[in-house]
Amino acid sequence: MSYPFLKGHGTENDFVLLPDADGSVHGDLSPERVRALCDRRAGIGGDGVLRVVRSAAVDASVEAEWFMDYRNADGSVAEMCGNGIRVFARYLVDAGLVSSKDFPVGTRDGLKQVSVDGELVTVDMGTPVIGRDTWVRVGRGTPQAALQVTTGNPHAVTWVDDVAQAGPLREPPDVDGELYPDGVNVEFVVRRGARHLAMRVHERGSGETRSCGTGACAAMVATAAVDGVPLGTAYRIDVPGGELSVTWTEDDRLLLTGPAVLVAEGSTDL
Template identity: 65%
Template structure:
């Protein structure tokens, strides 16, 4: 079977997009297909897969089951079916949703001059476009207390942040302290039974941090959008604000409004399209 694909990235956090509007191409999207696509030596290479599918096809279950879904909220037409590179299902991807929105705009699937609402397993998110930059309302970030993360024989306290997906934010003096991050950091599985994204963060200024991230199911990546938001809110005082977050793949802007909603702003780029039988 041959099927279409696109390749894109947000601050070098890269994805394979699979257009599958009515769900007839990939069915349940087997994990081995996701792994084959994401393989950087034998596949197309990516940190994850974004399937572009209508919400009605997934029977609305993934959106309505989200803790962020309001029962009185109309569901959007499009659903971002996100999978990590290891084939595992994930709730949300801050960089991926900007790439997903760019595809919808480019294909004329949504009005070019209006914000687009996108269904995710973390609820409905709204993305606004301003030229080459996209801003995603990721909802309210919740700080759930302190936990611990270890790499080899080193351990650090970490802030547990929920952005619809789980994060452990570690403050370090130097990003090199995390080592090569070739293996997953150790964490408390009672706190994170489904795994966790671990951010190692250094402060560059009052409203400026830099970070490295080990993403569950993908390893160290060049950027993590929800991770950038988690790093910003974990290192800032409560209330509205705006922060710069440097990642290996570029720079992201994070802001929080008076209602507590966190917004992620950054670029999105589509670099290739074609057919594959992986």
């Protein structure tokens, strides 16, 4: 069976979108199908798959019309995707599926309020949770200090002098398995100036990606907490795929802002 798809990205963190309003087409979205869609040589290619489905088809208790069913490139289910939800919102607006440019989206991490303003999309990512000190290790290198942060997904944030120190990141960095039994995203962060960071990320289930929205939020939160920066402050986050902005508001919420672009559409039988 052939079915429609779209391709989009947020700061080059790219996704395959599957329109499935009533959940009748892609309800059996198996890990094998996700891996086939995300395959960059034999499929469409992407860091993950976004199924666009009405919340009623997933969970009638969700107080939003639309639900973002997100899967990592390896087929595993993730709670949240900061870049993905911006691409998801872009599609809903461009397709005329929402009547306003400010609306909620259901996710496995709860409701997220989004706002579309031109090419930029802002997402209220909710309240971050700062955990304990931990460590990460790349290859056979020396373990280095990191901070546990949850921003919808679990993260381990570590600081380096140069993002190249992370190496090629072909394999997941070693982490404390007891602290992260379901895997973790690891951010390697450089301070570039006042309220200005750069980072690389290895995402669980996807490998190194060009950007990570929840990771940018985690990098900002960890750095602001360590440096004693007050709430109400905005940071610029440089990622290999572009630039994001994260504000930790005075009422303890994270606002993630960045571009979201749809680049292709078609049909596939993968």
